[in-house]
Structure formats: structure tokens, C-alpha cells
Amino acid sequence: xxxxxxxxxxxxxxxxxxxxxxxxxxxxxxxxxxxxxxxxxxxxxxxxxxxxxxxxxxxxxxxxxxxxxxxxxxxxxxxxxxxxxxxxxxxxxxxxxxxxxxxxxxxxxxxxxxx
Numbered sequence: 001x002x003x004x005x006x007x008x009x010x011x012x013x014x015x016x017x018x019x020x021x022x023x024x025x026x027x028x029x030x031x032x033x034x035x036x037x038x039x040x041x042x043x044x045x046x047x048x049x050x051x052x053x054x055x056x057x058x059x060x061x062x063x064x065x066x067x068x069x070x071x072x073x074x075x076x077x078x079x080x081x082x083x084x085x086x087x088x089x090x091x092x093x094x095x096x097x098x099x100x101x102x103x104x105x106x107x108x109x110x111x112x113x114x115x
Contacts, residue, residue, distance in 0.1 A: 005045060006064040010105040013094040014054045021054070024092035034081035043067030054094070058105060071114055 014021050014114045028049060039047065043066025076082045090104070099106050 009108040
């Protein structure tokens with residue numbers, strides 16, 4: 001992995017409803033331009049989301065010189081488009097059984113790495 005990139009692995013669940021899952025996937029075929037701009041402005045270099053049943057897994061690669069979790073959270077709260085996007089996404093999403101109250105995406109712990 002590039003030393004100038006930091007990778008995060010995060011998990012979240014989806015509401016167990018095929019119509020909502022399809023709508024969630026459809027929304028991610030073409031995210032809002034404001035969402036894309038916000039992510040890049042916060043130092044996100046790349047992002048992928050995978051799904052198995054109702055569990056979703058996100059890999060986020062960031063520029064550690066730009067990205068900060070707290071900074072992104074604050075910038076998200078101050079951006080009306082991001083607040084609307086997150087409100088919409090939460091209608092499709094559900095916390096995992098291990099998600100602390102008030103949180104959404106939960107960091108996963110790496111348990112293996114092949115080099």
C-alpha cells in the first residue's frame with residue numbers, strides 16, 4: 001500500500017427489505033455531485049462499498065495529510081447537501097449489532113494481512 005494513503009474498513013447494515021436495498025444500490029450508481037465533491041475536499045481519495053445480504057462493507061482510502069475523522073464529521077454537519085444525503089441514506093441503513101449508540105459506520109479491525 002502507498003505510504004501516502006491511509007485505508008479504513010468500515011461496516012454497516014442495511015434494512016432487511018429488498019426494495020430498500022435496491023434503492024440504496026441505485027443511489028450509489030450515481031452519487032450526488034455535492035457528495036463526490038465533499039468526499040474529495042475532505043481528503044478521500046477512493047471509496048468502495050461491498051454488500052453481502054444486509055451487511056455492507058466500505059473501504060475508504062484517504063490522504064492522511066488532509067483527512068481527519070473529526071474534520072469530516074464537522075464539515076458534513078455544515079453542508080446541507082451532505083445532511084440531506086445522510087438523512088436519505090439512513091432510511092436504507094441500520095446499525096450493526098456492534099454499533100455504539102449514535103454511530104453509523106463502524107471501523108473494522110484488521111485481523112490478517114498477506115504481504
